[in-house]
Amino acid sequence: MLKVENLTVRCGAFTLKEITFQVARGEFFVLLGPTGAGKTVLLETIAGLHFPTRGRVFLSGRDVTLLPPERREIAIVYQDYALFPHLKVSENITYALRFRRQSERKGQDWREVVDLLGIGHLLARYPGSLSGGEKQRVALARALAAQPQMLLLDEPLSALDPATRRETERELKKLHLALGLTTVMVTHNFEEVFALADRVAVILDGALAQVGTPQEVFRSPKSREVARFVGTENFYQPPAFARPDG
Numbered sequence: 447m448l449k450v451e452n453l454t455v456r457c458g459a460f461t462l463k464e465i466t467f468q469v470a471r472g473e474f475f476v477l478l479g480p481t482g483a484g485k486t487v488l489l490e491t492i493a494g495l496h497f498p499t500r501g502r503v504f505l506s507g508r509d510v511t512l513l514p515p516e517r518r519e520i521a522i523v524y525q526d527y528a529l530f531p532h533l534k535v536s537e538n539i540t541y542a543l544r545f546r547r548q549s550e551r552k553g554q555d556w557r558e559v560v561d562l563l564g565i566g567h568l569l570a571r572y573p574g575s576l577s578g579g580e581k582q583r584v585a586l587a588r589a590l591a592a593q594p595q596m597l598l599l600d601e602p603l604s605a606l607d608p609a610t611r612r613e614t615e616r617e618l619k620k621l622h623l624a625l626g627l628t629t630v631m632v633t634h635n636f637e638e639v640f641a642l643a644d645r646v647a648v649i650l651d652g653a654l655a656q657v658g659t660p661q662e663v664f665r666s667p668k669s670r671e672v673a674r675f676v677g678t679e680n681f682y683q684p685p686a687f688a689r690p691d692g
């Protein structure tokens with residue numbers, strides 16, 4: 447579904463180095479790493495908001511490396527929701543559909559997404575009157591109404607209080623199971639990885655340090671750096687063979 451091949455991206459003084467991984471259709475894939483590791487730059491390169499200096503991005507076998515964002519059929523949702531304050535919730539959700547012909551619309555109707563997210567009662571309200579959790583659901587509904595091939599989420603839950611965060615996490619899981627949409631999410635929250643991810647990629651200092659299921663990455667970190675990041679105490683690397691002097 448998504449194939450990222452040898453991706454190198456320069457962003458100011460920062461470089462994302464030779465990133466290669468694949469995400470299967472319907473998979474929930476998480477990019478995990480400390481602050482400044484390059485997760486957002488990677489996500490935005492997949493979305494077409496940065497262009498790589500080397501490497502390729504393929505979506506369903508199509509090389510989209512040089513395509514602008516609007517031709518990739520990808521939706522991206524940020525932690526700050528980015529809703530239009532002067533438009534009602536319903537207008538926010540249907541915003542991207544205004545220029546589409548009926549014949550181009552496929553899959554589920556936006557009202558089904560509204561039902562799945564339980565936000566039907568909010569349609570006539572303006573974003574300013576919504577709670578953080580409600581805004582995030584509306585932002586998700588707006589992204590999904592455009593019927594993307596893939597959903598990108600940049601720390602979608604990090605602005606929420608712990609209780610709302612867990613509730614929205616469950617909603618996200620439910621939505622993913624219902625729609626089967628290929629999803630790539632950025633986070634530095636370990637709990638979210640275990641609650642949502644089929645597989646996780648650990649990004650450290652602009653490089654991909656390990657990819658695997660959450661269990662594989664947390665129980666068997668491949669390097670001292672990954673072990674340190676995931677907080678594994680019992681990482682053991684046999685000492686190098688000591689050569690006798692002389």
Ligand SMILES: Nc1ncnc2c1ncn2[C@@H]1O[C@H](COP(=O)(O)OP(=O)(O)OP(=O)(O)O)[C@@H](O)[C@H]1O
Nearest residue numbers: 457458459460479480481482483484485486487488
């Ligand atoms: N447009 C830009 N111009 C210059 N440097 C940038 C730009 N965007 C990102 N960077 C730099 O690239 C590096 C990686 O940033 P990025 O936002 O991808 O990190 P992150 O892993 O998503 O961190 P966080 O978890 O804090 O969001 C940072 O050092 C950042 O300052």
